[in-house]
Amino acid sequence: MNTGIYRHIDNLVTYALARNLLPGEEAIYATNLLLDQLHLDSYDGLFFRDPEIRRLSIEDPGQTLKQILGNLVSYAVSNGVVEDILPLKDVFDAKLMNTLTPRPKTVIDRFWADYKKSPEKATLEYFEFSQDTDYIRRYRLSQDLYWEGRTKYGNLQILISLSKPELDPKAIAAAGKAKATGYPKCALCMENEGYAGRVDFAARSNHRIIPLKLCSEDFSLQFSPYRYCHQHCIVLNHRHIPMIINESALDKLLQFVEMFPHYFLGSNADLPYVGGSVLSHEHFQGGVHRLPIMDAKVMKTYISRPELEVSTLFWPLSTIRVKGKDRREVLAQASRILRAWRDGYADPDSSIDPGSADDQHNTVTPLACREGSDFVMFLMLRNNKRTEERPVGMFHTHQDRFHIKKEGIGIIDAPGLAILPSRLKKELAVVKEVLLGKESMADHPEISKHSDWMAHLIEKHKIFHADTVDAILRDEVVQVFMLMLEDCGVFKHTPSGEESFDRFVRFALGDNT
Numbered sequence: 201m202n203t204g205i206y207r208h209i210d211n212l213v214t215y216a217l218a219r220n221l222l223p224g225e226e227a228i229y230a231t232n233l234l235l236d237q238l239h240l241d242s243y244d245g246l247f248f249r250d251p252e253i254r255r256l257s258i259e260d261p262g263q264t265l266k267q268i269l270g271n272l273v274s275y276a277v278s279n280g281v282v283e284d285i286l287p288l289k290d291v292f293d294a295k296l297m298n299t300l301t302p303r304p305k306t307v308i309d310r311f312w313a314d315y316k317k318s319p320e321k322a323t324l325e326y327f328e329f330s331q332d333t334d335y336i337r338r339y340r341l342s343q344d345l346y347w348e349g350r351t352k353y354g355n356l357q358i359l360i361s362l363s364k365p366e367l368d369p370k371a372i373a374a375a376g377k378a379k380a381t382g383y384p385k386c387a388l389c390m391e392n393e394g395y396a397g398r399v400d401f402a403a404r405s406n407h408r409i410i411p412l413k414l415c416s417e418d419f420s421l422q423f424s425p426y427r428y429c430h431q432h433c434i435v436l437n438h439r440h441i442p443m444i445i446n447e448s449a450l451d452k453l454l455q456f457v458e459m460f461p462h463y464f465l466g467s468n469a470d471l472p473y474v475g476g477s478v479l480s481h482e483h484f485q486g487g488v489h490r491l492p493i494m495d496a497k498v499m500k501t502y503i504s505r506p507e508l509e510v511s512t513l514f515w516p517l518s519t520i521r522v523k524g525k526d527r528r529e530v531l532a533q534a535s536r537i538l539r540a541w542r543d544g545y546a547d548p549d550s551s552i553d554p555g556s557a558d559d560q561h562n563t564v565t566p567l568a569c570r571e572g573s574d575f576v577m578f579l580m581l582r583n584n585k586r587t588e589e590r591p592v593g594m595f596h597t598h599q600d601r602f603h604i605k606k607e608g609i610g611i612i613d614a615p616g617l618a619i620l621p622s623r624l625k626k627e628l629a630v631v632k633e634v635l636l637g638k639e640s641m642a643d644h645p646e647i648s649k650h651s652d653w654m655a656h657l658i659e660k661h662k663i664f665h666a667d668t669v670d671a672i673l674r675d676e677v678v679q680v681f682m683l684m685l686e687d688c689g690v691f692k693h694t695p696s697g698e699e700s701f702d703r704f705v706r707f708a709l710g711d712n713t
């Protein structure tokens with residue numbers, strides 16, 4: 201009899217007890233569920249609680265859980281319980297964690313009981329819980345790279361996210377063969393809660409979500425498994441309905457930050473080519489994080505009353521900030537600006553073409569937060585006009601910056617936190633070696649996309665030293681990110697661009713300025 205597997209099971213139960221996922225009374229019950237998941241019908245009855253595992257579970261939960269689950273998954277693979285393909289192993293270990301995770305109603309009741317004490321406590325406990333259950337896989341996030349760098353707009357932030365694991369060819373082939381089931385309709389649907397997952401669909405057995413109301417509609421709060429910032433959350437409509445940026449969307453953002461004043465909440469634009477990735481399901485993203493735009497300097501103030509302020513900001517994307525104590529007043533002003541822009545605003549001087557009813561170009565990326573008792577709404581103006589020369593958008597990242605990021609500038613990037621693709625971690629390491637003369641460009645075709653940028657760096661910095669090259673590269677990535685944001689700005693920071701911006705704001709506010 202292989203007693204090794206029993207101790208691995210005991211260790212997982214010990215972890216769950218130490219992290220308060222599981223009450224002591226449920227230890228035998230959970231052990232039996234785990235035996236069943238592993239296709240075992242007997243056990244030596246020891247229920248061994250290793251004090252070292254308990255200590256490690258408290259001090260270093262991510263690595264401890266990674267090790268325990270790793271042992272259980274490799275047993276399952278060797279004994280034919282699960283196939284050796286990453287998404288299927290994720291499905292399997294999420295099921296193991298589900299046996300230790302309280303049911304949704306218990307989680308919901310605990311959240312609102314905590315909320316009565318304070319909104320901060322409720323979201324923090326729920327965030328810790330979402331990591332303890334391994335819905336947010338702590339050990340994958342620990343490899344992310346984060347830094348900041350100065351620009352004329354203030355500090356910008358960079359995150360190279362490694363939380364979405366790269367799939368091996370076997371997994372990609374298996375996903376390609378999988379039959380589309382249409383259930384759940386998308387990754388943001390409510391029906392993901394408890395869904396086991398498939399080779400082509402993320403494992404969500406251990407996922408729990410918190411229902412709430414915004415504008416009398418049913419929404420849910422959940423965290424993003426990929427954590428782009430502290431408590432990075434997603435607020436999703438219970439219905440699979442398309443995104444739309446209108447007065448109601450702005451109202452929902454403001455109502456959310458009224459309920460959770462420590463959060464920001466924003467939305468991707470609702471048109472393709474300007475940053476949204478999932479347009480088919482209404483959702484917002486937020487977090488507990490100071491985004492660079494929140495520290496942007498005011499360019500011009502149009503309304504300045506004790507209870508309300510409307511200003512344009514010195515920010516690469518053309519941004520209007522509405523700030524005030526009364527949520528409804530902030531909503532009214534922000535909605536007026538949104539309508540003025542969205543409903544066909546044109547300005548040939550700045551190449552602003554609003555498109556047609558079938559192909560609307562104007563929209564905004566909105567972001568709400570609190571500053572003390574004030575409600576703050578940032579409206580970043582967007583336009584998705586495409587031309588032959590710029591098939592992915594005139595106000596999209598220019599092609600010569602695609603080597604850093606090709607994807608749209610969405611709700612996290614636009615206010616100053618770049619989410620860069622995982623490939624960059626490896627590529628920048630090679631770029632560094634080439635700049636130091638330790639490697640040859642010819643041996644590394646994977647970095648040829650960076651060759652123009654590298655030529656520019658060599659011309660600018662002449663010579664690179666081992667002790668400064670990392671700092672230079674980090675700073676240069678920040679500079680590219682700044683240019684990407686400027687590319688997306690509809691009114692450029694030129695005298696005529698700023699004049700056009702001023703004309704728009706005065707038009708939008710009518711007689712109110």
Ligand SMILES: [Zn+2]
Binds near residue numbers: 386441
């Ligand atoms: Zn959906």
